[in-house]
Every structure is written in C-alpha cells, then in structure tokens.
Amino acid sequence: MTSAQAEPPTPPWRRPRKGAPARRPLSRDLIVRTAQDILRTEGLDGVSMRRVAQELGTGPASLYAHVSDKDELLELVVDRIAGEIPLLEPDPARWQEQLKEAARAARRVWTTYSDVSRISLGSVPTGENQLRIAENHLAIMRAGGVPDQVAAWFVDRMGLYVDADAFEGSVFAARFREGWDAGEYFGQIRRYYEGLSPERFPHITSLVGELMEGEDEERFEFGLDLMVRGLASYVNG
C-alpha cells in the first residue's frame, strides 16, 4: 500500500508565519506528486480525483483550488515525469547512436510509469521538460548534419513511436496487473495462431515463430533501427 507515504505527507513544512495552520497545507506540487505516485504504483485507472484527495486526507473538491482540471493535473504529471529523462551532450561523430540512446532513455522512464503514455500520446508537448527533450533531440540531429525539415519531423515521429511503444506495454501491464499470467497469455495467442487455417492464412501460420519472437525491448529496438536507418538515408544521399 501507499499509506506509508500518506501518513506524513507533510515534510517539515516551512511555515510562512508563526502559528501552526489548523488547515491542511495543500499545494499544487504536492497534488501533482501524489498523483504521480499513484500513477506509478496503480496505473492511470487508479488516478482519480477522489483517490488523490483521499491520499491527502481530504475530499475531491479541495483539489480544484490548485488545479483546474483532471486533464491539467495529468499534463503536469507527464511533464514532471519527463524531467526524469536524462539529456545527452551532442557528439557529431555518434549522432545516430546518440539518437537511439535518447529514445531508449525516454522509453526507460516512460515504461517505469507504465501508463504515462496513455496521457502523453497525441498531445503536443508544451511542458518545460518535454521541450528540453525535444531541444536535445534537435541538437543531436543538427550536429549530425540532418536537414532542418527532416530533423523537425523526425522529432515528432520518434516521440510518437516511443509513446506508442510504451502505450502498447501499458496495455499488457494493465492485463497482468489484473492477475493474468504473461507466459500463459502469449501461449494462448501462439496456439491460436497455430490453429488457424493454413489455406486461408498461409503466411501467418508458417511464421508463428517469427511473429512471436522477441521481447519488448527487441521489438522496440527493431523499430527504432528502422527509423534511424531511414533517417540516415536522408543525410548521406
């Protein structure tokens, strides 16, 4: 449970004046951090206004003094999480590998908070930290000699790809959180594919092994490699 954090959610608060406030010191940052904790441990479905409020020992209505919307709260959570993604110092000689490493770093954080992609996918990045990451990706590509228009579009497409891959992972994570077993689930899928009619699905039935091959990271790496290879072909010729 997260009650260990709920008990004293108040660090040694620096009081603005003397005299202990009888009212609970709610704040925007505290709310966002609480929502982030719930997102990490219970997924997006666990993050409700009531749940966040409960964790802070209050009611849902109290949150609306600090946050206009649930959407706004979630956007703030996303950017806070984006702050955990490390930046890279551009090295022109290694720009392709650096770009991949940047994508991996983003994926690593994004899969830690498995459902953050459900919020970020499809939303235009406007938060401080998200912009810093886009800025970093642009710097790496420009150092590598990628044309401006290509670099600009690639930032968009690579962000979409990382989001989408994490989203896919979050769907499975949700299933497994509900008690499903991973091996059993994919075993069922495999057996279902194997049992299809070879006349109507000749390629699928003959490629079951290949279709099921590879862990999450391996498939992510494959897609990433596709995109960077394609990008490189815009630079060299």
Next chain:
Amino acid sequence: MTSAQAEPPTPPWRRPRKGAPARRPLSRDLIVRTAQDILRTEGLDGVSMRRVAQELGTGPASLYAHVSDKDELLELVVDRIAGEIPLLEPDPARWQEQLKEAARAARRVWTTYSDVSRISLGSVPTGENQLRIAENHLAIMRAGGVPDQVAAWFVDRMGLYVDADAFEGSVFAARFREGWDAGEYFGQIRRYYEGLSPERFPHITSLVGELMEGEDEERFEFGLDLMVRGLASYVNG
C-alpha cells in the same frame, strides 16, 4: 442525428417461424453495428452501453445476453471496421510502394472512424479481418524478398505506427468536436513556441516553421517513408 437509423433499425427481418415476436429481435450483429455507427458519428466517448441500448430502444442489461463485456463489444467493432480495409494483390516488382499503399489504406479507414485506434492500439490482432490484413502485408513483403523475421516484426511495427498516427488524429478530432478551432489551436502552439527563450531553446525557436510544417498526411507519409527505407536496407544490403 442518428435517429433516422434508430427509427427502423430492423430490416425486413426473416422470422424463424410465423407469428410476429412481440419481443424485440436483438442480436449480436445488430448491437455491434449500432456501436460502430455511434463510434463513427460521436467518437468513443459516445459509445456507452446505455447509449447503444438506447439506440436500440432497450436498456443496457439487455446487451449482456449477446456480448460478455464492453471490451468484447469494442473488439468486435474494431474487426468489423477492419473489414473495410481493401487488400492488395502482391506484385513483387512494386513491393515497397504496395506496402505503403496498404498502410495508407488502413490509415484511411482508421481515420474515418477516428477513435477506433483508441481501442486497437496495443491489442494483439485476433479478429478475422485484422488477420487477413496482416496476412496480406506478409504476402507483399515475402514477395519482395524481405527476410521472414524482418517481415514478421515489420508487420507489428507498421501496425503500431498506423494505430499511433490515427490515435494522435483522434485526440485532435476530439478537441475539435468540442468546438475548438483547428487554425486557432495550432496558431496558439506556434506563438507559444515562438515566444520561448532563444537561449534555452535555440533549436526549437529557430525551427518553429519546420516543426509546424505539414498536414497530417504529410507527416504520416514521412514516418512511413522512414520505416520502408529502413526495411529496404535489410533487403538490399
């Protein structure tokens, strides 16, 4: 409104016996078709069990005799929509362009039902029609000489990409459905980017034009081109 279809949702029903059934002839297929209609016209948020039932002139509990879950209902809707995607006869000489055309065809249908991607993204394709499409993509690639393992993974990644792109589109579609103006929205984003600090975001601020350039299709085409170029590099060298 959809009431035009709601009034006589019953085609000249072929009765199993004589004597008109006083009970309403609910059926699985009718329920799925109704949900599909609502999905197209009102988006995923409009598809609730109550809403579907209302359209059929009954209560939500009646649906559970034909469908085990809302999730199952939505999966059935997805596969029904997938049935609208045309298949291509593999031509080894044009495999790259064919693969792109197949992706475009899927995207075309997926953006018609703008929120279908919100259901399909991250779910393993098991429906009849979805499998037929995967089968078709595999056939095109194998005809082009793509190695089996690469082809198998590419089907996965390209499906993810089409889903993700449509998902992004559905997020914007939802905003505009709520009354937002497209030009005004992107204009605000542009001005926000332009107003950023050039010291902290030198690349973003100098690439605002490039970042905002291009319609949806153009960006989709760019990402598709990236992936197919990368794929081709696995075949030729």
Next chain:
DNA sequence: CGTAGCAACGAACGCTGTTCGTCACCACTT
C-alpha cells in the same frame, strides 16, 4: 479590532459499467 478574500470541504448531479432478480415468451414434452 474588524473585515476581505480565499482555501477547504460536504453534498449533490448526472454519468459510467455491470449484476441481480423477475417476467414473459417460445419450443418442446407428456
């Protein structure tokens, strides 16, 4: 000392997916 402003909050609204228990009808058996 009085008061303006605002954070905190209890209650409520309308919505969601789903379940339970009941009713009415059809098809079949006796």
Next chain:
DNA sequence: AAGTGGTGACGAACAGCGTTCGTTGCTACG
C-alpha cells in the same frame, strides 16, 4: 391439449467517476 423448462428482455440498483455549488473557517491585511 396442457404443462413445463430455458432463455432473452428488462427495471432497478450498486459503486464509482469528474465536476460544481454553497458554505465554513481561517489568515493576513487595513
């Protein structure tokens, strides 16, 4: 022909959701 079992249709309800309203009580300032 009378009876009966099975099942689809359905009304009501439950627990949860995001959000809003109106009120309370405290803090900081005049």
